[in-house]
Amino acid sequence: MVSQPETVTVGRIERPFGVRGEVRVRSLSDVPGRLEGLTRVSLLATNGRTLETGVTHVRRAGTSFILGLSAFTTPEEAGLWRGGLIQTVRGAIPELPAGQYYECDLVGLAVRTEAGESLGAVEAIWELPGNSLVVIRDGSKEVLIPAAKEFVLTVDLIARIMTVRLIDGLGD
Numbered sequence: 669m670v671s672q673p674e675t676v677t678v679g680r681i682e683r684p685f686g687v688r689g690e691v692r693v694r695s696l697s698d699v700p701g702r703l704e705g706l707t708r709v710s711l712l713a714t715n716g717r718t719l720e721t722g723v724t725h726v727r728r729a730g731t732s733f734i735l736g737l738s739a740f741t742t743p744e745e746a747g748l749w750r751g752g753l754i755q756t757v758r759g760a761i762p763e764l765p766a767g768q769y770y771e772c773d774l775v776g777l778a779v780r781t782e783a784g785e786s787l788g789a790v791e792a793i794w795e796l797p798g799n800s801l802v803v804i805r806d807g808s809k810e811v812l813i814p815a816a817k818e819f820v821l822t823v824d825l826i827a828r829i830m831t832v833r834l835i836d837g838l839g840d
Contacts, residue, residue: 678772680694681751688741694732695733709737711754711755712755722737722738724736774823775790777828779831787832790803
C-alpha cells in the first residue's frame with residue numbers, strides 16, 4: 669500500500685457566491701457525499717497561504733457545490749481565495765484497483781516523458797465526454813495529455829512522478 673498524505677484535496681474554489689461570503693466549489697473527489705459531510709477544512713490559496721475554517725453548510729448547485737465557511741462573511745473575503753484548494757483529513761476512503769488513482773493524488777506530480785524530459789507538474793484533471801485530460805503546467809506552458817494507458821505510462825505515487833508518452837508535436 670502507498671503511503672498517502674494525511675490530507676486530501678476535495679475541491680477547488682471557483683468563485684464567491686452571493687452576498688454572505690459563500691463560495692462555489694468544484695468537487696475534486698470521487699467519493700460520494702464527501703463534500704456534504706465536511707465540518708472543518710483547510711484552505712490552500714494559490715499563493716501558498718493556508719487557513720483552517722469550519723463549514724457552516726453545503727448544498728449542491730448543478731455540477732458544483734455552494735459552501736458556507738465560517739471564515740468568510742463577505743464576497744470580498746471569499747474572493748481572495750478564488751482558485752484555492754479545499755482540503756480535509758484523508759480518513760477512510762476506499763482503495764482503488766491497480767492503475768486507478770484519485771485526482772487529489774495525481775495533482776502536483778512531476779511529469780516526465782518516456783525519454784526523461786521534464787514537462788512540469790500535473791495541475792488538474794479535466795473530465796470531458798469520452799476521455800479525461802491531464803493538464804500539465806510548467807510556468808506559462810501548458811500541455812494536455814489524454815488520461816489513457818497509451819499516453820500515461822506509469823504513475824509512481826511514492827516518487828511523485830508520472831511518465832507520459834507524447835504525440836509528435838504535442839509537447840512543442
